[in-house]
Amino acid sequence: MAKRKVQRRARKVLGEEPVALVWCEIHRRIPQPPKDIHRAAGSGRLKSRHHWLWYAGAVVFCVVVVPVILIDSLGRHVDRWLWGRGGGAQAGEPRTPSAPQRSGRRGSRESERGHDPTDQVFDGDWSLTAGQLLLRWYGYSPSPQRLVMLTRDRICVAASPRRRLSPTKADDFQVVTEFTLDQARIEGEAGQPRGFATFRLAFADGSWLELGQLGDPEDADHFLRTVSG
Template identity: 60%
Template sequence: MAKRKVLRRARKILGEEPTLLVWCGIRGIPRPPKEIHRAAGKGRLKPGRHWTFYLGAVLFCVVVVPYLLMDLLSQKLNGNLDRDTRPDARTPDRPTAPAPHNGVFDGDWDLTAGQLLLRWYGTSPNRARLFLATRDRVCFAASPRRRVLPRSAGDVRLVTEFRSDEVRIEAEAGQPRGFAEFRLRFTDGSWLSLGNLADSDDADRFLRAVAGPYPGRRQGVVSGA
Protein backbone atom coordinates (compact mmCIF):
# COMPACT_ATOMS: atom_id res chain seq x y z
CA MET A 1 0.00 0.00 0.00
CA ALA A 2 1.33 3.46 -0.86
CA LYS A 3 2.62 5.40 2.11
CA ARG A 4 0.46 8.09 3.64
CA LYS A 5 2.85 10.80 2.42
CA VAL A 6 2.26 9.80 -1.20
CA LEU A 7 -1.48 9.50 -0.69
CA ARG A 8 -1.65 12.91 0.97
CA ARG A 9 0.28 14.43 -1.90
CA ALA A 10 -1.99 12.71 -4.44
CA ARG A 11 -5.07 14.14 -2.75
CA LYS A 12 -3.50 17.60 -2.76
CA ILE A 13 -2.53 17.72 -6.42
CA LEU A 14 -5.81 16.16 -7.55
CA GLY A 15 -8.07 18.05 -5.21
CA GLU A 16 -9.88 14.82 -4.43
CA GLU A 17 -9.35 11.18 -3.46
CA PRO A 18 -7.72 9.08 -6.22
CA THR A 19 -9.57 5.93 -7.19
CA LEU A 20 -6.46 4.40 -8.79
CA LEU A 21 -2.81 4.95 -7.91
CA VAL A 22 0.32 3.13 -9.07
CA TRP A 23 3.96 3.96 -9.80
CA CYS A 24 4.91 3.08 -13.36
CA GLY A 25 7.33 3.85 -16.16
CA ILE A 26 8.30 3.10 -19.75
CA ARG A 27 10.63 0.19 -20.37
CA GLY A 28 12.40 1.94 -23.23
CA ILE A 29 11.37 5.21 -24.83
CA PRO A 30 11.78 5.16 -28.60
CA ARG A 31 13.70 7.95 -30.30
CA PRO A 32 11.45 10.22 -32.43
CA PRO A 33 12.47 11.62 -35.82
CA LYS A 34 14.70 14.68 -35.42
CA GLU A 35 12.22 17.11 -36.96
CA ILE A 36 9.43 15.96 -34.62
CA HIS A 37 11.70 16.14 -31.60
CA ARG A 38 12.83 19.63 -32.63
CA ALA A 39 9.26 20.84 -33.11
CA ALA A 40 8.36 19.55 -29.65
CA GLY A 41 11.12 21.61 -28.03
CA LYS A 42 13.92 19.02 -27.89
CA GLY A 43 12.86 17.70 -24.51
CA ARG A 44 14.84 15.05 -22.65
CA LEU A 45 14.49 11.59 -24.18
CA LYS A 46 16.35 9.69 -21.49
CA PRO A 47 16.13 9.96 -17.71
CA GLY A 48 18.96 11.61 -15.84
CA ARG A 49 21.54 9.33 -14.29
CA HIS A 50 22.30 9.18 -10.59
CA TRP A 51 25.95 9.91 -9.68
CA THR A 52 26.41 6.27 -8.65
CA PHE A 53 25.87 5.26 -12.29
CA TYR A 54 28.86 7.32 -13.40
CA LEU A 55 30.95 6.01 -10.52
CA GLY A 56 30.12 2.45 -11.59
CA ALA A 57 31.03 3.28 -15.21
CA VAL A 58 34.41 4.63 -14.14
CA LEU A 59 35.12 1.55 -12.01
CA PHE A 60 34.12 -0.70 -14.90
CA CYS A 61 36.56 1.05 -17.24
CA VAL A 62 39.38 1.06 -14.70
CA VAL A 63 38.97 -2.45 -13.28
CA VAL A 64 36.93 -4.68 -15.60
CA VAL A 65 38.02 -3.52 -19.05
CA PRO A 66 41.78 -4.05 -18.45
CA TYR A 67 41.05 -7.53 -17.07
CA LEU A 68 39.00 -8.43 -20.15
CA LEU A 69 41.70 -7.16 -22.48
CA MET A 70 44.37 -9.15 -20.67
CA ASP A 71 42.20 -12.26 -20.81
CA LEU A 72 41.61 -11.77 -24.54
CA LEU A 73 45.32 -11.33 -25.15
CA SER A 74 46.04 -14.49 -23.15
CA GLN A 75 43.57 -16.49 -25.25
CA LYS A 76 45.20 -15.26 -28.45
CA LEU A 77 48.64 -16.23 -27.24
CA ASN A 78 47.41 -19.68 -26.27
CA GLY A 79 45.66 -20.19 -29.60
CA ASN A 80 42.28 -20.81 -27.95
CA LEU A 81 40.23 -18.42 -30.02
CA ASP A 82 37.74 -19.83 -32.45
CA ARG A 83 39.12 -19.16 -35.91
CA ASP A 84 36.28 -20.62 -37.87
CA THR A 85 36.01 -18.35 -40.93
CA ARG A 86 33.22 -20.14 -42.75
CA PRO A 87 30.69 -17.67 -44.22
CA ASP A 88 27.78 -19.22 -42.33
CA ALA A 89 29.73 -18.89 -39.05
CA ARG A 90 30.52 -15.24 -39.67
CA THR A 91 27.08 -14.24 -40.82
CA PRO A 92 24.45 -16.05 -38.76
CA ASP A 93 20.81 -15.42 -39.38
CA ARG A 94 19.86 -12.16 -37.71
CA PRO A 95 16.55 -11.75 -35.93
CA THR A 96 14.04 -9.43 -37.42
CA ALA A 97 14.75 -5.84 -36.42
CA PRO A 98 12.35 -4.52 -33.79
CA ALA A 99 9.84 -1.86 -34.70
CA PRO A 100 11.23 1.69 -34.32
CA HIS A 101 8.73 2.38 -31.56
CA ASN A 102 9.88 -0.69 -29.57
CA GLY A 103 6.30 -1.80 -29.01
CA VAL A 104 5.90 1.05 -26.52
CA PHE A 105 3.22 2.90 -28.48
CA ASP A 106 1.39 2.86 -31.80
CA GLY A 107 4.21 4.65 -33.64
CA ASP A 108 2.47 7.88 -34.71
CA TRP A 109 4.23 10.80 -33.01
CA ASP A 110 1.51 13.26 -34.03
CA LEU A 111 -1.24 11.51 -32.08
CA THR A 112 -1.96 11.70 -28.35
CA ALA A 113 0.28 8.85 -27.18
CA GLY A 114 3.24 10.10 -29.23
CA GLN A 115 2.84 13.65 -27.97
CA LEU A 116 2.66 12.35 -24.40
CA LEU A 117 5.92 10.46 -24.99
CA LEU A 118 7.64 13.59 -26.30
CA ARG A 119 7.17 15.37 -22.99
CA TRP A 120 7.41 12.23 -20.82
CA TYR A 121 10.98 12.66 -19.60
CA GLY A 122 11.22 16.41 -20.11
CA THR A 123 9.35 17.00 -16.86
CA SER A 124 11.52 14.86 -14.58
CA PRO A 125 15.04 13.34 -14.61
CA ASN A 126 13.64 10.12 -13.14
CA ARG A 127 11.80 7.50 -15.19
CA ALA A 128 9.21 6.80 -12.45
CA ARG A 129 5.74 8.31 -12.88
CA LEU A 130 2.79 8.22 -10.53
CA PHE A 131 -0.28 7.17 -12.49
CA LEU A 132 -3.54 8.40 -10.95
CA ALA A 133 -7.20 8.22 -11.81
CA THR A 134 -10.36 9.72 -10.35
CA ARG A 135 -13.97 9.23 -11.35
CA ASP A 136 -13.58 11.54 -14.34
CA ARG A 137 -9.82 12.05 -14.88
CA VAL A 138 -6.68 10.09 -15.75
CA CYS A 139 -3.52 11.85 -14.57
CA PHE A 140 0.28 11.60 -14.60
CA ALA A 141 2.46 13.01 -11.83
CA ALA A 142 6.25 13.02 -11.40
CA SER A 143 8.88 14.04 -8.89
CA PRO A 144 11.45 16.69 -9.88
CA ARG A 145 14.18 14.80 -8.00
CA ARG A 146 16.81 12.65 -9.68
CA ARG A 147 16.28 9.80 -7.23
CA VAL A 148 12.74 8.78 -6.27
CA LEU A 149 11.62 6.39 -3.54
CA PRO A 150 8.05 5.41 -4.51
CA ARG A 151 6.96 4.73 -0.94
CA SER A 152 8.06 8.11 0.39
CA ALA A 153 8.04 10.57 -2.53
CA GLY A 154 5.91 13.40 -1.22
CA ASP A 155 6.88 16.06 -3.76
CA VAL A 156 5.26 14.74 -6.94
CA ARG A 157 3.70 17.29 -9.25
CA LEU A 158 0.89 16.93 -11.74
CA VAL A 159 2.32 16.69 -15.26
CA THR A 160 -0.72 16.18 -17.46
CA GLU A 161 -4.25 14.83 -17.31
CA PHE A 162 -7.01 13.57 -19.56
CA ARG A 163 -10.74 13.25 -19.17
CA SER A 164 -11.89 9.73 -18.53
CA ASP A 165 -13.76 9.69 -21.83
CA GLU A 166 -10.49 10.44 -23.67
CA VAL A 167 -8.60 7.34 -22.56
CA ARG A 168 -9.33 3.72 -21.71
CA ILE A 169 -7.17 1.65 -19.35
CA GLU A 170 -6.55 -1.95 -20.42
CA ALA A 171 -4.84 -4.60 -18.31
CA GLU A 172 -5.03 -8.21 -17.19
CA ALA A 173 -5.04 -9.27 -13.56
CA GLY A 174 -2.56 -11.83 -12.25
CA GLN A 175 0.43 -10.72 -14.30
CA PRO A 176 3.83 -11.83 -12.95
CA ARG A 177 5.37 -9.32 -10.59
CA GLY A 178 8.18 -7.38 -12.17
CA PHE A 179 6.79 -7.88 -15.68
CA ALA A 180 3.28 -6.48 -15.35
CA GLU A 181 2.11 -3.92 -17.90
CA PHE A 182 -1.01 -1.99 -18.75
CA ARG A 183 -2.07 -0.04 -21.79
CA LEU A 184 -3.69 3.35 -22.31
CA ARG A 185 -5.82 3.59 -25.44
CA PHE A 186 -6.82 7.09 -26.55
CA THR A 187 -9.84 8.17 -28.58
CA ASP A 188 -7.73 9.09 -31.62
CA GLY A 189 -6.65 5.43 -31.89
CA SER A 190 -3.19 5.87 -30.40
CA TRP A 191 -2.02 3.73 -27.48
CA LEU A 192 0.80 3.60 -24.94
CA SER A 193 2.10 0.64 -22.90
CA LEU A 194 3.33 1.25 -19.36
CA GLY A 195 5.21 -1.10 -17.06
CA ASN A 196 7.83 -1.00 -14.29
CA LEU A 197 5.09 -1.09 -11.68
CA ALA A 198 7.16 -0.23 -8.62
CA ASP A 199 5.13 -1.41 -5.64
CA SER A 200 3.92 -5.02 -5.82
CA ASP A 201 0.88 -4.53 -3.56
CA ASP A 202 -0.23 -1.39 -5.35
CA ALA A 203 0.42 -3.05 -8.72
CA ASP A 204 -1.72 -6.10 -7.86
CA ARG A 205 -4.51 -3.90 -6.56
CA PHE A 206 -4.36 -1.67 -9.63
CA LEU A 207 -4.40 -4.56 -12.11
CA ARG A 208 -7.35 -6.22 -10.36
CA ALA A 209 -9.26 -2.94 -10.45
CA VAL A 210 -8.77 -2.18 -14.14
CA ALA A 211 -9.14 -5.78 -15.29
CA GLY A 212 -12.79 -5.77 -14.15
CA PRO A 213 -15.49 -6.08 -15.01
CA TYR A 214 -16.69 -4.04 -12.04
CA PRO A 215 -20.07 -2.39 -11.52
CA GLY A 216 -18.34 0.98 -11.07
CA ARG A 217 -16.37 0.76 -14.30
CA ARG A 218 -16.85 3.85 -16.39
CA GLN A 219 -15.13 4.72 -19.68
CA GLY A 220 -12.20 2.52 -18.79
CA VAL A 221 -11.75 3.98 -15.28
CA VAL A 222 -13.18 2.30 -12.22
CA SER A 223 -14.80 4.22 -9.41
CA GLY A 224 -12.84 2.49 -6.70
CA ALA A 225 -9.63 0.49 -6.37
Protein backbone atom coordinates in the same frame (compact mmCIF):
# COMPACT_ATOMS: atom_id res chain seq x y z
CA MET B 1 -0.21 -0.12 -0.01
CA ALA B 2 1.16 3.37 -0.62
CA LYS B 3 2.18 5.13 2.57
CA ARG B 4 -0.10 7.69 4.17
CA LYS B 5 2.03 10.59 2.94
CA VAL B 6 1.57 9.40 -0.67
CA GLN B 7 -2.17 9.08 -0.19
CA ARG B 8 -2.28 12.47 1.51
CA ARG B 9 -0.30 14.08 -1.29
CA ALA B 10 -2.53 12.45 -3.91
CA ARG B 11 -5.65 13.88 -2.25
CA LYS B 12 -4.02 17.30 -2.13
CA VAL B 13 -2.96 17.47 -5.80
CA LEU B 14 -6.21 15.92 -7.07
CA GLY B 15 -8.58 17.76 -4.77
CA GLU B 16 -10.34 14.48 -4.07
CA GLU B 17 -9.74 10.87 -3.04
CA PRO B 18 -8.20 8.80 -5.85
CA VAL B 19 -10.16 5.72 -6.93
CA ALA B 20 -6.88 3.89 -7.62
CA LEU B 21 -3.23 4.76 -8.07
CA VAL B 22 0.00 3.00 -9.00
CA TRP B 23 3.62 3.89 -9.60
CA CYS B 24 4.84 2.69 -13.00
CA GLU B 25 7.30 3.49 -15.76
CA ILE B 26 8.05 2.87 -19.41
CA HIS B 27 9.38 -0.65 -19.21
CA ARG B 28 11.15 -0.62 -22.58
CA ARG B 29 13.60 1.72 -24.26
CA ILE B 30 12.00 4.72 -25.93
CA PRO B 31 12.71 4.39 -29.66
CA GLN B 32 14.54 7.16 -31.49
CA PRO B 33 12.06 9.54 -33.14
CA PRO B 34 12.70 11.31 -36.47
CA LYS B 35 15.05 14.25 -35.94
CA ASP B 36 12.59 16.88 -37.14
CA ILE B 37 9.85 15.64 -34.82
CA HIS B 38 12.25 15.43 -31.88
CA ARG B 39 13.50 18.95 -32.58
CA ALA B 40 9.95 20.32 -32.84
CA ALA B 41 9.17 18.85 -29.41
CA GLY B 42 12.16 20.59 -27.84
CA SER B 43 14.83 17.88 -28.32
CA GLY B 44 14.21 16.57 -24.82
CA ARG B 45 15.93 13.58 -23.23
CA LEU B 46 14.69 10.13 -24.22
CA LYS B 47 16.26 8.26 -21.33
CA SER B 48 16.68 8.80 -17.62
CA ARG B 49 19.74 10.34 -16.06
CA HIS B 50 22.03 7.96 -14.21
CA HIS B 51 23.03 8.40 -10.60
CA TRP B 52 26.58 9.76 -10.10
CA LEU B 53 27.69 6.35 -8.81
CA TRP B 54 26.90 4.89 -12.25
CA TYR B 55 29.31 7.34 -13.88
CA ALA B 56 31.96 6.62 -11.25
CA GLY B 57 31.61 2.90 -11.94
CA ALA B 58 31.94 3.51 -15.67
CA VAL B 59 35.20 5.41 -15.13
CA VAL B 60 36.61 2.65 -12.91
CA PHE B 61 35.62 0.06 -15.51
CA CYS B 62 37.38 1.94 -18.32
CA VAL B 63 40.52 2.74 -16.32
CA VAL B 64 40.98 -0.55 -14.45
CA VAL B 65 38.97 -3.38 -15.96
CA VAL B 66 39.35 -2.68 -19.69
CA PRO B 67 43.21 -2.60 -19.62
CA VAL B 68 43.26 -5.91 -17.71
CA ILE B 69 40.95 -7.50 -20.30
CA LEU B 70 43.08 -6.20 -23.18
CA ILE B 71 46.33 -7.44 -21.63
CA ASP B 72 44.80 -10.86 -21.00
CA SER B 73 43.48 -11.04 -24.55
CA LEU B 74 46.86 -10.04 -25.99
CA GLY B 75 48.55 -12.74 -23.92
CA ARG B 76 46.20 -15.40 -25.28
CA HIS B 77 46.82 -14.26 -28.88
CA VAL B 78 50.59 -14.43 -28.37
CA ASP B 79 50.30 -17.92 -26.89
CA ARG B 80 48.24 -19.13 -29.84
CA TRP B 81 50.69 -17.58 -32.31
CA LEU B 82 53.67 -19.26 -30.65
CA TRP B 83 51.84 -22.58 -30.51
CA GLY B 84 50.91 -22.27 -34.18
CA ARG B 85 54.51 -21.65 -35.22
CA GLY B 86 55.64 -24.70 -33.30
CA GLY B 87 52.90 -26.90 -34.71
CA GLY B 88 53.48 -25.67 -38.26
CA ALA B 89 57.00 -27.13 -38.25
CA GLN B 90 55.54 -30.62 -38.22
CA ALA B 91 55.13 -31.44 -41.92
CA GLY B 92 52.54 -33.78 -43.33
CA GLU B 93 49.91 -33.26 -40.70
CA PRO B 94 46.58 -32.67 -42.38
CA ARG B 95 44.73 -29.64 -41.24
CA THR B 96 41.30 -30.23 -39.89
CA PRO B 97 38.83 -28.49 -42.16
CA SER B 98 36.96 -25.78 -40.44
CA ALA B 99 33.27 -26.26 -39.94
CA PRO B 100 31.26 -24.71 -42.76
CA GLN B 101 29.78 -21.43 -41.79
CA ARG B 102 26.04 -21.42 -41.53
CA SER B 103 24.04 -19.11 -43.61
CA GLY B 104 23.30 -15.72 -42.17
CA ARG B 105 19.62 -16.48 -42.59
CA ARG B 106 19.13 -17.08 -38.88
CA GLY B 107 20.68 -13.74 -38.04
CA SER B 108 18.53 -12.03 -40.63
CA ARG B 109 15.40 -13.67 -39.22
CA GLU B 110 16.33 -12.48 -35.73
CA SER B 111 16.96 -9.02 -37.15
CA GLU B 112 13.58 -9.06 -38.83
CA ARG B 113 11.87 -10.09 -35.62
CA GLY B 114 13.54 -7.22 -33.74
CA HIS B 115 12.93 -4.67 -36.47
CA ASP B 116 9.78 -3.22 -34.92
CA PRO B 117 10.89 0.37 -34.22
CA THR B 118 8.43 0.88 -31.38
CA ASP B 119 9.18 -2.41 -29.58
CA GLN B 120 5.65 -2.28 -28.17
CA VAL B 121 6.26 0.94 -26.25
CA PHE B 122 3.55 2.82 -28.16
CA ASP B 123 1.59 2.74 -31.39
CA GLY B 124 4.40 4.31 -33.42
CA ASP B 125 2.87 7.62 -34.53
CA TRP B 126 4.91 10.41 -32.97
CA SER B 127 2.39 13.07 -33.98
CA LEU B 128 -0.44 11.61 -31.88
CA THR B 129 -1.05 11.92 -28.13
CA ALA B 130 1.01 8.93 -26.98
CA GLY B 131 4.01 9.88 -29.11
CA GLN B 132 3.93 13.48 -27.93
CA LEU B 133 3.70 12.31 -24.32
CA LEU B 134 6.76 10.09 -24.85
CA LEU B 135 8.75 12.96 -26.36
CA ARG B 136 8.21 14.98 -23.18
CA TRP B 137 8.44 12.10 -20.69
CA TYR B 138 11.80 13.06 -19.21
CA GLY B 139 11.07 16.76 -19.54
CA TYR B 140 8.65 16.38 -16.64
CA SER B 141 11.16 14.55 -14.44
CA PRO B 142 14.59 12.88 -14.78
CA SER B 143 13.11 9.81 -13.08
CA PRO B 144 11.33 7.26 -15.30
CA GLN B 145 8.71 6.65 -12.60
CA ARG B 146 5.25 8.14 -12.85
CA LEU B 147 2.25 7.93 -10.56
CA VAL B 148 -0.95 7.22 -12.50
CA MET B 149 -4.01 8.19 -10.49
CA LEU B 150 -7.64 7.53 -11.35
CA THR B 151 -10.55 9.64 -10.19
CA ARG B 152 -14.21 9.34 -11.09
CA ASP B 153 -13.75 11.44 -14.23
CA ARG B 154 -10.00 11.86 -14.84
CA ILE B 155 -6.76 10.00 -15.48
CA CYS B 156 -3.87 11.96 -13.97
CA VAL B 157 -0.15 11.35 -14.45
CA ALA B 158 2.15 12.74 -11.76
CA ALA B 159 5.94 12.93 -11.45
CA SER B 160 8.49 13.79 -8.78
CA PRO B 161 11.25 16.31 -9.56
CA ARG B 162 13.82 13.98 -8.03
CA ARG B 163 15.91 11.53 -10.05
CA ARG B 164 15.66 8.82 -7.40
CA LEU B 165 12.70 8.30 -5.13
CA SER B 166 10.95 5.74 -2.99
CA PRO B 167 7.56 5.21 -4.65
CA THR B 168 5.89 4.26 -1.38
CA LYS B 169 7.11 7.38 0.42
CA ALA B 170 7.38 10.10 -2.25
CA ASP B 171 5.42 13.18 -1.22
CA ASP B 172 6.63 15.87 -3.63
CA PHE B 173 5.02 14.73 -6.88
CA GLN B 174 2.92 17.02 -9.06
CA VAL B 175 0.37 16.27 -11.76
CA VAL B 176 2.15 16.82 -15.09
CA THR B 177 -0.70 15.87 -17.42
CA GLU B 178 -4.28 14.70 -17.12
CA PHE B 179 -7.03 13.43 -19.38
CA THR B 180 -10.78 13.27 -19.09
CA LEU B 181 -12.43 9.90 -19.63
CA ASP B 182 -13.52 10.88 -23.13
CA GLN B 183 -9.88 11.66 -23.99
CA ALA B 184 -8.26 8.52 -22.62
CA ARG B 185 -8.93 5.20 -20.93
CA ILE B 186 -6.88 2.54 -19.17
CA GLU B 187 -6.66 -0.92 -20.70
CA GLY B 188 -5.43 -3.62 -18.33
CA GLU B 189 -6.19 -7.09 -17.06
CA ALA B 190 -6.45 -8.22 -13.46
CA GLY B 191 -4.54 -11.27 -12.29
CA GLN B 192 -1.34 -10.62 -14.23
CA PRO B 193 1.86 -12.09 -12.72
CA ARG B 194 3.38 -9.75 -10.18
CA GLY B 195 6.49 -8.09 -11.53
CA PHE B 196 5.37 -8.56 -15.14
CA ALA B 197 2.03 -6.75 -15.19
CA THR B 198 1.48 -3.97 -17.71
CA PHE B 199 -1.35 -1.71 -18.79
CA ARG B 200 -2.01 0.72 -21.61
CA LEU B 201 -3.02 4.33 -21.74
CA ALA B 202 -5.29 4.37 -24.80
CA PHE B 203 -6.21 7.75 -26.27
CA ALA B 204 -9.19 8.94 -28.28
CA ASP B 205 -7.03 9.57 -31.37
CA GLY B 206 -6.18 5.85 -31.53
CA SER B 207 -2.71 6.10 -30.04
CA TRP B 208 -1.59 4.12 -27.00
CA LEU B 209 1.30 3.91 -24.55
CA GLU B 210 2.24 0.79 -22.59
CA LEU B 211 3.49 1.07 -19.02
CA GLY B 212 4.96 -1.57 -16.73
CA GLN B 213 7.19 -2.16 -13.70
CA LEU B 214 4.22 -1.43 -11.48
CA GLY B 215 4.98 -0.34 -7.94
CA ASP B 216 3.58 -1.74 -4.71
CA PRO B 217 1.88 -5.11 -5.48
CA GLU B 218 -1.25 -4.24 -3.52
CA ASP B 219 -1.60 -0.91 -5.33
CA ALA B 220 -0.99 -2.66 -8.66
CA ASP B 221 -3.56 -5.38 -7.97
CA HIS B 222 -6.19 -2.84 -6.90
CA PHE B 223 -5.43 -0.61 -9.90
CA LEU B 224 -5.75 -3.46 -12.40
CA ARG B 225 -8.94 -4.77 -10.78
CA THR B 226 -10.40 -1.27 -11.01
CA VAL B 227 -9.62 -0.72 -14.70
CA SER B 228 -10.63 -4.23 -15.76
CA GLY B 229 -13.95 -4.19 -13.91
